[in-house]
Amino acid sequence: MDWDALARQLAPLCSQPLMRNEPMRWHTTLRVGGPAALFYRVSDLNEFAQISEWAQSHHVPTFIMGHGSNILVSDAGIPALVIYNACERAIVGEQTVAETGIPIRELFLKTAQQGLSGLEFAVGIPGTLGGALVSNAGAYRQNIADLLIEIDLVSEGRRQRVAPDWMQFSYRDSRLRRPGAPPTALLAVRLRLTPDSKRAIFARARHLQRQRIEKQPPESSAGSFFKNVYDRALAERLPGLSAPLKEAGVVPAGFLIEACGLKGYQIGGASVSRKHANFLINRGDATASDFYQLAQTVKQAVYERFGVWLEEEVLYVGWGADVPQ
Numbered sequence: 493m494d495w496d497a498l499a500r501q502l503a504p505l506c507s508q509p510l511m512r513n514e515p516m517r518w519h520t521t522l523r524v525g526g527p528a529a530l531f532y533r534v535s536d537l538n539e540f541a542q543i544s545e546w547a548q549s550h551h552v553p554t555f556i557m558g559h560g561s562n563i564l565v566s567d568a569g570i571p572a573l574v575i576y577n578a579c580e581r582a583i584v585g586e587q588t589v590a591e592t593g594i595p596i597r598e599l600f601l602k603t604a605q606q607g608l609s610g611l612e613f614a615v616g617i618p619g620t621l622g623g624a625l626v627s628n629a630g631a632y633r634q635n636i637a638d639l640l641i642e643i644d645l646v647s648e649g650r651r652q653r654v655a656p657d658w659m660q661f662s663y664r665d666s667r668l669r670r671p672g673a674p675p676t677a678l679l680a681v682r683l684r685l686t687p688d689s690k691r692a693i694f695a696r697a698r699h700l701q702r703q704r705i706e707k708q709p710p711e712s713s714a715g716s717f718f719k720n721v722y723d724r725a726l727a728e729r730l731p732g733l734s735a736p737l738k739e740a741g742v743v744p745a746g747f748l749i750e751a752c753g754l755k756g757y758q759i760g761g762a763s764v765s766r767k768h769a770n771f772l773i774n775r776g777d778a779t780a781s782d783f784y785q786l787a788q789t790v791k792q793a794v795y796e797r798f799g800v801w802l803e804e805e806v807l808y809v810g811w812g813a814d815v816p817q
């Protein structure tokens with residue numbers, strides 16, 4: 493692909509400069525990742541929609557990102573047009589309309605200040621609303637999908653308004669994470685929130701935030717690297733797993749990794765956090781390849797000990813065909 497020629501073709505649609513070879517490690521919370529072939533930061537929703545329509549109808553490989561808090565970008569980088577979504581407007585009400593580039597914790601603050609409950613779980617999640625939709629982000633048994641009324645998006649070259657079922661949400665998953673998903677830009681959503689007293693909303697959020705601070709390591713990470721395992725039979729045969737988790741049939745990935753003795757295990761500059769085994773952290777000089785090898789080692793160890801393959805919550809970007817994208 494001739495990226496300079498493509499940049500010239502795209503320029504008339506863009507109000508800001510297009511950048512060549514922007515290092516992705518500057519835009520990901522793991523602080524790793526090689527260059528994006530072409531990088532564009534968009535803050536106007538119509539511009540975002542028009543560029544997406546153009547790119548999709550011209551079959552330009554495109555990767556849309558928010559805050560890079562759920563991706564592991566390869567050291568080779570991303571051979572695509574990377575659109576950094578900074579469209580952040582929101583109109584707050586019982587039906588709140590928000591653009592997908594808004595940081596989800598900012599959306600929580602805006603809605604909570606108006607006495608609207610529903611987003612308390614998002615208070616410590618460092619990504620955008622768009623990234624939250626793709627992985628059906630959540631915490632403490634609440635998920636973003638539960639609040640949705642409708643979604644504006646561009647898919648297969650066309651701007652459309654769809655119902656939440658279009659996304660095929662499940663636990664930390666939607667159709668946009670799966671192989672063969674149609675190229676799609678999520679533009680904005682309408683959410684349903686519930687009136688409540690501000691004092692009660694902030695008290696709940698503070699309580700959740702305290703639990704998070706106790707458990708979460710402070711180093712650069714992408715949050716939980718692996719999904720928890722929903723397997724009742726496994727949960728029942730694990731001594732040391734708490735009764736509520738056994739009852740729910742959920743095994744935290746961190747429990748399995750810790751049981752393999754991998755806390756603190758390190759490859760290059762990437763290691764399994766000593767504070768929370770499901771956090772893979774950058775000790776300062778990690779490469780994407782260190783993280784990839786560490787993740788594979790963890791999966792293999794858990795499989796050998798417990799017979800289950802952990803599935804990544806983090807998405808691999810720019811790794812080629814043999815790694816799930």
Ligand SMILES: Cc1cc2nc3c(=O)[nH]c(=O)nc-3n(C[C@H](O)[C@H](O)[C@H](O)COP(=O)(O)OP(=O)(O)OC[C@H]3O[C@@H](n4cnc5c(N)ncnc54)[C@H](O)[C@@H]3O)c2cc1C
Nearest residue numbers: 558559560561562619620622623624626629630678714715
């Ligand atoms: C410290 C820490 C704590 C975390 N805690 C939680 C937690 O409690 N619960 C949880 O669920 N997650 C958690 N995460 C993971 C992450 O923050 C969430 O998944 C977040 O919602 C991702 O948003 P993002 O903007 O960073 O997405 P990115 O990482 O930038 O992108 C993720 C995926 O979404 C796609 N995408 C993003 N925006 C769009 C768009 N507008 N249109 C189409 N595709 C899009 C990207 O292409 C990519 O495939 C945590 C991460 C960290 C670092």
